[in-house]
Amino acid sequence: MKKILIIFLSVFFGLAGLAQEPQTSDMTREQVLNMSVEELSLLPLEELMKAMEVMGVSSMEELTNMLINKNVSSASKRVENAFDSPLSSTVLTKKEIEMSGATTIEEALRLVPGIIVREKTNGNFDVHLRGLDNLPDKNMLIYSENTNTLLMIDGRPMFNYVHGGIVWDALPIGFADIDRIEVVRGPSSALYGPNAVNGVINILTAETTADSPLVSGSAQMGSQNTYTGNLAFRKEWSNKLSTSVTGNYQHRNRDREEIYLYGKENMLLPDDLGGVATYNHGGFFTLDQYERLIDGNTGLSISDPLDDMNELFEDPELARENYGINGYVNYNPEGIASFNLSGGYQNSYVNTSTLGDPPTSFGGRKSDTWYANLEAGIGRLKLQTNYTGGTQDFATGDHGFKIDKSQFNASAEFDWQIKSLNLRPGISFQSATYDDSPYLEGDESGYLNGKKELNTLAGSIRADYLAFGKLRLIAALRAEKYNNPDKLYGSWQFAGTLPLGENHRIRAVYSRANRSSFIINSHSNYTWDREGRMPPRYIHFAGNKDYDLMTVDMIELGYRVKPSSKMVLDAEIFASDSRNYGALLPNSTTLNVAPEIFQYADNPMMMLMATQPYVDIVYQNMGLNARQIGATLSMDWVITPKLITKMHATLQKTTLDDYWDYSRDEIIEMQMMSLAGQIEPNAMAIMTGQLSELTTSAKPTDTKDDVEHKSTPSLWGMVNVIYKPIDKLELSSYGYYTSKQTFVNQYDVAEIDAKFILNAQATYKVNKYASVFLNARNLLDNDSREFAFMDNIGAIYMAGIRFKY
Amino acid sequence: MKKLFFLMLMSLVLTTTVSAQMSQFKALFLYNFAKNVNWPSHSAGNDFVITVIGNDELASELKSLAKLRKIGNSSLIVKESNNADGIEDSHIIYVSASQSSLMPIVASYQKDNPVLLVAGKQGLCSQGAGISFFTSGGKLNFEVCPRNVESHGLKLAQKLIALGSLVQ
Numbered sequence: 020m021k022k023i024l025i026i027f028l029s030v031f032f033g034l035a036g037l038a039q040e041p042q043t044s045d046m047t048r049e050q051v052l053n054m055s056v057e058e059l060s061l062l063p064l065e066e067l068m069k070a071m072e073v074m075g076v077s078s079m080e081e082l083t084n085m086l087i088n089k090n091v092s093s094a095s096k097r098v099e100n101a102f103d104s105p106l107s108s109t110v111l112t113k114k115e116i117e118m119s120g121a122t123t124i125e126e127a128l129r130l131v132p133g134i135i136v137r138e139k140t141n142g143n144f145d146v147h148l149r150g151l152d153n154l155p156d157k158n159m160l161i162y163s164e165n166t167n168t169l170l171m172i173d174g175r176p177m178f179n180y181v182h183g184g185i186v187w188d189a190l191p192i193g194f195a196d197i198d199r200i201e202v203v204r205g206p207s208s209a210l211y212g213p214n215a216v217n218g219v220i221n222i223l224t225a226e227t228t229a230d231s232p233l234v235s236g237s238a239q240m241g242s243q244n245t246y247t248g249n250l251a252f253r254k255e256w257s258n259k260l261s262t263s264v265t266g267n268y269q270h271r272n273r274d275r276e277e278i279y280l281y282g283k284e285n286m287l288l289p290d291d292l293g294g295v296a297t298y299n300h301g302g303f304f305t306l307d308q309y310e311r312l313i314d315g316n317t318g319l320s321i322s323d324p325l326d327d328m329n330e331l332f333e334d335p336e337l338a339r340e341n342y343g344i345n346g347y348v349n350y351n352p353e354g355i356a357s358f359n360l361s362g363g364y365q366n367s368y369v370n371t372s373t374l375g376d377p378p379t380s381f382g383g384r385k386s387d388t389w390y391a392n393l394e395a396g397i398g399r400l401k402l403q404t405n406y407t408g409g410t411q412d413f414a415t416g417d418h419g420f421k422i423d424k425s426q427f428n429a430s431a432e433f434d435w436q437i438k439s440l441n442l443r444p445g446i447s448f449q450s451a452t453y454d455d456s457p458y459l460e461g462d463e464s465g466y467l468n469g470k471k472e473l474n475t476l477a478g479s480i481r482a483d484y485l486a487f488g489k490l491r492l493i494a495a496l497r498a499e500k501y502n503n504p505d506k507l508y509g510s511w512q513f514a515g516t517l518p519l520g521e522n523h524r525i526r527a528v529y530s531r532a533n534r535s536s537f538i539i540n541s542h543s544n545y546t547w548d549r550e551g552r553m554p555p556r557y558i559h560f561a562g563n564k565d566y567d568l569m570t571v572d573m574i575e576l577g578y579r580v581k582p583s584s585k586m587v588l589d590a591e592i593f594a595s596d597s598r599n600y601g602a603l604l605p606n607s608t609t610l611n612v613a614p615e616i617f618q619y620a621d622n623p624m625m626m627l628m629a630t631q632p633y634v635d636i637v638y639q640n641m642g643l644n645a646r647q648i649g650a651t652l653s654m655d656w657v658i659t660p661k662l663i664t665k666m667h668a669t670l671q672k673t674t675l676d677d678y679w680d681y682s683r684d685e686i687i688e689m690q691m692m693s694l695a696g697q698i699e700p701n702a703m704a705i706m707t708g709q710l711s712e713l714t715t716s717a718k719p720t721d722t723k724d725d726v727e728h729k730s731t732p733s734l735w736g737m738v739n740v741i742y743k744p745i746d747k748l749e750l751s752s753y754g755y756y757t758s759k760q761t762f763v764n765q766y767d768v769a770e771i772d773a774k775f776i777l778n779a780q781a782t783y784k785v786n787k788y789a790s791v792f793l794n795a796r797n798l799l800d801n802d803s804r805e806f807a808f809m810d811n812i813g814a815i816y817m818a819g820i821r822f823k824y
Numbered sequence: 825m826k827k828l829f830f831l832m833l834m835s836l837v838l839t840t841t842v843s844a845q846m847s848q849f850k851a852l853f854l855y856n857f858a859k860n861v862n863w864p865s866h867s868a869g870n871d872f873v874i875t876v877i878g879n880d881e882l883a884s885e886l887k888s889l890a891k892l893r894k895i896g897n898s899s900l901i902v903k904e905s906n907n908a909d910g911i912e913d914s915h916i917i918y919v920s921a922s923q924s925s926l927m928p929i930v931a932s933y934q935k936d937n938p939v940l941l942v943a944g945k946q947g948l949c950s951q952g953a954g955i956s957f958f959t960s961g962g963k964l965n966f967e968v969c970p971r972n973v974e975s976h977g978l979k980l981a982q983k984l985i986a987l988g989s990l991v992q
Contacts, residue, residue, distance in 0.1 A: 056848065056885075057892050064856040064987055068964075071849050076959045080846055084959055088921050090947050098947050103925040229989065230960065258990045351992035355971070436932040436952075439909065485929055488907035521879050521922055 048074055078660040079585070085112060086655050086663065087587050093201040093221040095483060095493075096210060096443060097434065102579055105493050105514040105526055107133070107204035107218075107591045107651070113197050113225070115665075117821070118741050118751045120780030120794045122239070122247050123269070124200070124222065125187050129755045132589070132653040132667035133204045133218075135735050137757065137805040138812045141243050141338035142271040143371035144187060145806050148217045149204060149593070150671055150731030151571075155600050155643050156763040157682040160808070161374050162602065163730070163764070166534060167216035167571075169207070173224055173361070175392050175405045176428060178214055180451040180473055181413065182374055183537040189386035189411070190222075191343035191365035193267025195236055195249035198225035204651070205593065206532030206573050208510035209495035212447065212477060213535035216571050216597075224361070227253040227261035227349060232823035239794060239819025243338075244272040247819075261349045268342040273370065276336045277303035278381040279808045281766035285315035301767055301808070306332055309379065317553055317624070321378050324551040330416030332370065332383060338810075341367030359394040368415075372809060375414035380808030383415030388424065399436075404429040419465035419545060421458040426451045441483040450474040453538050466545035466560065473536055476500045491516045503541040503564040508533050522581040533570040533599075540566065540601065540638045554624075554691060555632035560603055563638040571597035585657040594648045599640055605683060606637040607716035608690035612698060612705045627695050630713075634687050642677035642722060661743045665753075668736030673728040680726075681719055682765035690715050729761035732773075752779040762807035769807035776801060782821075789822045849964055850957060851885035854942065857955060858895045858916060860981040861973075864938050872898040873913055877905050877930065878920030880944065909933050919953070921945040928952055931972075938977045949991040954978075956991075967991045 051074045062070060089112070094104040101110055109131045121127035125144035129136045135147045145152075146165060153163040164184030170177045172192060179186045200222050207215035225231070236250035248268045255261040280286075282301030288308055289295050297315065304312065306328045312321040322328075345363035366387050373382025388409030395402045407426040414420035430447035452472045455465035479497035486492055495512040512530040519525060543562040549555065573595040580588050610630035619625035649671030656664050694713045704710035739753035755778070760771040777799050782792040794817040802813035854874060872895035876883040883904050890900035895915075905911055908929040917934065919927050921944040931941060931952025943949075946958030946967065954973035955966050968988030973980050 052845075056852075056888060059848075059852050060855060060889060060893050062852075064853070064860065064984065067849070067852055067856060068987060071964045072962075074845070074849075075962045076846065076964050078962075081959050081962070084921075084946075088945065090924070090945065097928070098950055099925040100922070100945070102922070258992065353992070357992060436928050438932050439929050441928065485908065485926075488909060 046070070046073055079657065082657045082660060082663065083585055085114060086657055086665075087581070087585060091201055092223070093219060094203050096432070096481070102524060102581065102587065103491075103516065103518075105491060105516045106207070106528060107575060107577060107593075109202045109653070111200040111202070113194070113199060116194065116197070116200075118749065118780075119739065119753055120751060120778055120792070120796070122245070122794070122796065122817070124190065124194070124197070127200065128202075128220070129737055130665070130739065130753070131200070131202045132651045133669050134202065135732060135757065136755070139371045139806045139809040140273050140369075141245065141810070141812070141815070142269060143339055143369050146185065146187065147731070148202070148220070149649065149669070150647060150673055151217060151597060151645060153730035153762060153764075154645060154728070155602050155641055155679070156728070156730060157680070158602055158765050159376050160372050160380060160764055163372070163762070163807075164374070166214065166537070169211055169215040169219050171211070171219065171221045173359075173392065173394065174221065174403055175390070176212075176449070180426070180535065181411075181422065181424070181453055181538045183214070183534065186384070186386060186411070188339060188341055188367040188369045188384065189365060189388055191345055191363040191388070191390065192222065192224065193249045193265070193343065195251035195265040195267060196224045196345055198223050204591070205528060205575055206510070206530040206571055206595075207512065208532030209479065209497045209512040209530065210481065212449070212497070213475065213499060213508075213533055213568070216532045216534055216569070224347065227255055227263045227347065229255050231255065231263075235823035237819060237821040239792070239817045241794070241817025242815050243274055244270060245815055245817060246270045259351050259353070263347045265345045266343065270340045271338045272336050273338045273810055274813060275303065275810065277305050278309065278332065278335060278379050280304050280309060280312070280321065280379050281808070283314065283321070286321060287313045287315040289313070306335060314553070319552055323377065326377075327416060331377075332381070333368075333415065335370060337368070337370060339367070339369045341365065341369070355398040357396045360392070362389070362391040364389040372806070373414060375417045375420060377417065382417070385412040385415055387411070399434040401432045401434065402430070418463055419455060419459065422453045422455045422467065423457060424451075424453050439485040443481040443483075445479045447477045447479075448475070451538075464546045464548075467538065467542055468544045471538055471542040472502070473538060473541065474502045475535060489518055501536055503536050504566055504568070505564070508568060524579040526577040528575040528577070529573070531570065531572050533568045536568065539603070543603065543638065554627050555608065555634045555687060556628070557631065558634045558636055561635065561637045566601055566638060566640050567599040569597060569599045569601070571595050587655050589653045590650070592650045595646070597645045597647075598643070600643040600645070601638055601640045603636050603638050603683070604641075605686040605690060605718070606635045606639070607714055608687060608694060609633045609635070609712055609714045610691070610694045610698075612701070612710060612713055614706050614708070616698070617702070617706070623695065626698070627691065632691050632694075634690070636683070641679055643679065644676040645673055645728065646676070647671060647673045663741040665739040666737060668734065670734050671731060672733060673731055675726040675728050676724045678723045678726040680723060684765055686718055689719070690717065693717060730763070732758040732760050734758040747784040749782040749784075750779070751782070752777065754778070757805070764807070767808070771805065771807060772803055774801060774803055774805060788824050789820060791818070791820050793818050846964070847881035847885045850882050850944070851889050853957075853964070853966065854882075854886065854916060854918060855889055855893060855895075857940065857942065857984065860984040861940055862979040862981070863915065864977060870898055871901045872896070872915050873901045873903060874916040874918060875903040875905055875911050875914040876918045876920065877908065877926060878923035880918070880920035880922075882918060882920065882944070914939055916940045916942060918942045919944060919948070924948055934976070940973060940976070940978055955988065965989060
C-alpha cells in the first residue's frame with residue numbers, strides 16, 4: 020500500500036512539475052534566451068535542439084555562411100574553405116542566382132568576377148573568362164567563340180571538340196538542377212586537362228537529401244515571347260538511396276526578323292517597281308532582301324545561289340528554344356562505396372552568331388543530344404565515366420555541318436593524405452568522335468567526309484603540402500598524349516598560400532595550360548564549290564595533324580581579407596603570355612590556265628573566273644603572341660540581414676606581338692592577283708600547252724609588335740544590391756558594365772560602345788510554398804548591341820513564380 | 825550618410841551578440857556529443873579534453889561550461905590550437921569554420937587516435953569529420969558520419985545518429 024502511495028505521489032508531483040515547466044518546444048524565444056548556460060546544459064540533446072529551433076539561427080548567421088564562409092571544391096578537387104583556396108575562385112550558389120533574377124546560366128555568370136558576358140540574341144550569350152577572345156582576329160566569327168574555358172557539369176566536360184568552345188544552348192540542365200557554380204580563374208589544365216586555358220566553370224548539381232522539397236521549380240513569362248520553366252522532383256527513399264528528375268524549358272524571340280549582312284561596297288537591292296536601292300555598309304535585312312541583294316560590281320548575288328533561305332533560317336524571329344530532362348540516382352550502400360548515376364536528354368534550336376562562313380553573321384544551330392554519367396567513390400578512389408551522344412547541326416541549312424557526336428570520358432583519381440601531405444595521382448582518357456557522313460547526300464561534300472576521332476590519354480599528380488603548419492605549397496603536373504597532333508604535352512601549376520593571421524591570405528600561382536586539338540583543326544576536309552560567286556571557284560579546307568597547340572603561361576598574385584565576419588575582399592593581379600595560335604589560312608592558290616581562257620582577254624575578271632582558281636587552305640600555326648596583364652577586385656558584404664551587396668571589377672590590357680594584319684580573303688586576293696599577273700608573260704607557254712597551271716604560296720611576312728587587342732573590354736564589372744525591407748519582400752538589383760570594344764573579323768570592323776545594364780527583381784514570398792516575382796532585364800532599356808554584328812539587346816520584363824513543396 | 829554609418833554600427837553589435845549565442849549553442853551541442861559517445865576506457869587521461877582549432881568564440885563558451893559540468897567523472901579541459909599537427913590526448917577536436925581547410929590534415933594526424941572530429945562548417949564529413957555543423961532553414965543542425973567516427977574506434981549513441989543528418 021505504501022509503495023502504491025509513493026508511486027502515486029511521484030506521478031502526481033511529476034505531472035505537476037511538467038505542468039509548471041513547459042516543454043522546450045512550447046517555450047517562447049524570450050524564455051529560451053533567459054535560460055542560463057547551466058539550465059541549458061541540463062537539457063538532453065533533443066531538447067537542446069528544440070530550444071535552438073525556438074531561438075532560431077539568425078538570418079545574419081545563415082547569410083554569412085552562404086555568402087562569406089563558402090566552400091569550394093573545384094580549386095583543389097576537394098572541399099575547402101573558399102577563403103583558403105590557392106587559386107582565384109568563386110562560388111555562385113543557387114540562392115544567389117535566384118536573388119539576381121538571372122534567366123539563364125550564362126547570364127548568372129555576370130555575378131562572377133572575371134567573366135565577360137555579352138548577349139548576342141535574346142538568351143544567347145558570348146561568355147569569356149578574363150579574355151583572349153577573338154584571337155587571331157581578322158578571321159571567321161567562329162574564332163570569337165570561347166575556346167579557352169573548360170565548362171563541366173559535375174566534372175563532365177561540356178566542350179565542343181569540333182570547333183572548340185562551349186555550345187551553351189546544348190546544356191541539358193537548368194536552374195532546377197543546380198546547387199552551385201564554381202569558377203576557377205587562371206590556367207587549370209594540370210587539374211582538369213586541356214582547354215582550361217583561362218580557367219574552369221564547373222556546374223555542380225544538387226544532392227537530394229531528406230530536406231529536399233518533393234517538388235520545386237519556377238516559371239516566368241514576359242516580353243519578346245520569353246518563357247522559361249524549371250521543375251524538379253526529388254525524393255530520398257532511405258539513407259542509402261535518393262532519386263530526382265528535373266526538366267527545363269526556354270522559348271525566346273528576337274526583337275526583329277531581319278538578319279545582319281556584312282558591309283560591302285555597292286550592294287544593290289532591286290524593288291518591284293524597277294528601282295534599285297544601293298547599300299554601302301552592313302546592316303539588317305529581311306530574308307527576302309538577302310536573297311535579292313546583288314553585288315553591284317560583279318552582278319552576282321550576295322547570297323549563295325545554292326542556299327535555301329527557309330532551310331537557313333526556319334524561324335528568323337526565334338532566338339532560342341530548348342528543353343532538357345535529367346535523372347539522378349544516388350546510392351550509398353553501407354561500407355566505403357558511393358555511386359552517383361545521372362543521365363539526360365536535350366533538344367535545342369538557336370539563332371545566334373554563325374559557326375559557318377556565310378555573308379551574314381547569323382546562323383541557326385540545332386542540338387539533339389543525350390548523356391550518361393557515373394561517379395563512383397570507393398574509399399579514397401574516385402572514378403568517373405561518361406558518354407555523350409547525339410546529333411548537332413552547327414549551321415542549319417548549310418549542308419555538311421550536321422554531325423553525329425560521340426564523346427567518352429573515363430578518369431580515376433586517388434586522394435591520399437599522409438599527415439600534412441596530400442597526393443592525388445590520376446589517369447584519364449577521352450575520345451571524341453564526330454561523323455558527318457550519314458547526312459551527306461550523293462557526292463555532297465561535308466567538312467569531315469567521314470568519321471574522325473580525337474583522343475587523349477593523360478596522367479597527372481598533384482601534391483598539396485602544409486609546411487610549418489601555415490605555408491601551403493601546391494604542385495600539380497599533368498602529361499597528355501594526343502592522337503592528333505601526335506605529341507606529348509605537359510601542363511603544370513605551382514601555387515602557395517600563406518595566412519597572415521585569421522583574416523588575411525596572400526597567395527601566388529604560376530601555371531601553364533594548353534588547348535586540345537579540335538576536329539576542324541586536325542580533320543577538316545571540306546571543298547567549297549563557289550559556283551556563281553566571286554573567284555576563287557573552289558576553296559578546300561584541310562586539317563593539319565601536326566601543329567602546336569595554343570599554350571599559355573600565367574603568373575598571379577592574390578590577397579584576400581575579411582575586415583569583419585560579414586565582409587570578404589579578394590584581389591588578384593595576373594599576367595599571362597600565350598602563343599601557338601593558329602587558323603585555317605591559305606596555303607596556296609592555283610589557276611588552271613588552258614588556252615581557252617584567252618577568249619576573255621578583254622575582261623580580266625572573266626578570264627580569272629575561267630581559270631577556276633583553286634585555293635588550298637590548311638590549318639597552320641601563326642607567330643602571334645598575346646600578353647595580358649590584369650587585375651580583379653571583388654567584394655561580398657552582408658551589411659545587415661536586410662541589406663547585402665556584392666561587387667567585382669576587372670581591368671585588363673592585352674598586347675599582341677608578331678601580329679599578322681591580313682585576313683584569309685586578303686591573302687587569297689593577293690595570290691590570285693599575283694598569278695593573274697603572270698598569265699600575260701606566260702601567254703606563249705599557255706597557248707602551246709607547255710604550261711597548264713600557275714601556283715603560288717607567297718604570303719606577306721610583315722608583322723607588327725605591341726598591337727593593342729581591343730576585342731576584350733579593358734574594364735568590366737558588376738554591383739549587386741539585395742534589400743529585404745520585410746521578411747516577405749526581397750528587392751534585388753544588379754548593374755553590369757562593359758567598356759567599349761573594337762571587334763575585327765575578316766569582313767568588317769565593329770565598334771561596340773560601352774554598356775551599362777541594370778537588372779532588377781522584386782520577389783514576394785506568399786507562403787512557405789510559393790513566391791511570386793517581377794523581373795526586369797535591362798530595366799532602363801539601354802538598347803544597344805553587346806556583341807559585334809548581333810542584335811541590339813533591350814529590356815525584357817517578366818513575371819513569374821517559384822514554388823516548392 | 826549618418827544613417828548608413830549608424831546602420832552599419834548597429835549591424836556589427838547585433839552580429840556579435842548573435843554570433844555569441846550561436847557559439848554558446850555549439851558548445852552545448854559539443855557537450856552533448858561528448859555524452860553520447862562510447863569512449864574507450866584507455867582514451868586520453870582522466871580529464872576530458874576538447875581542442876578547438878582556430879580562433880572561435882566557441883572555446884570561451886566551452887571554458888564557461890567546463891566550470892559547471894563534467895563529462896562523466898572527468899573534468900572538461902578546453903585547449904586551443906592554430907595548427908593541425910601536435911594535438912595530443914584530445915577526446916574531441918573541433919575545427920572552426922575559418923580553419924576548415926585543415927580538416928583532412930587533422931584527420932590524417934589523428935587517424936589512429938580515439939578522437940571525435942567535429943567541423944564548424946557543412947560538408948566536412950567528406951574530409952574526415954565525424955560530425956559537421958550546418959545551419960538551414962533557421963535551425964542549427966549537424967551532419968553525422970558514423971563511418972568516420974567508427975574509424976577512430978568510437979561508437980556514437982543511436983540517439984545522436986538519429987538526431988543528425990546522416991552522411992554515408
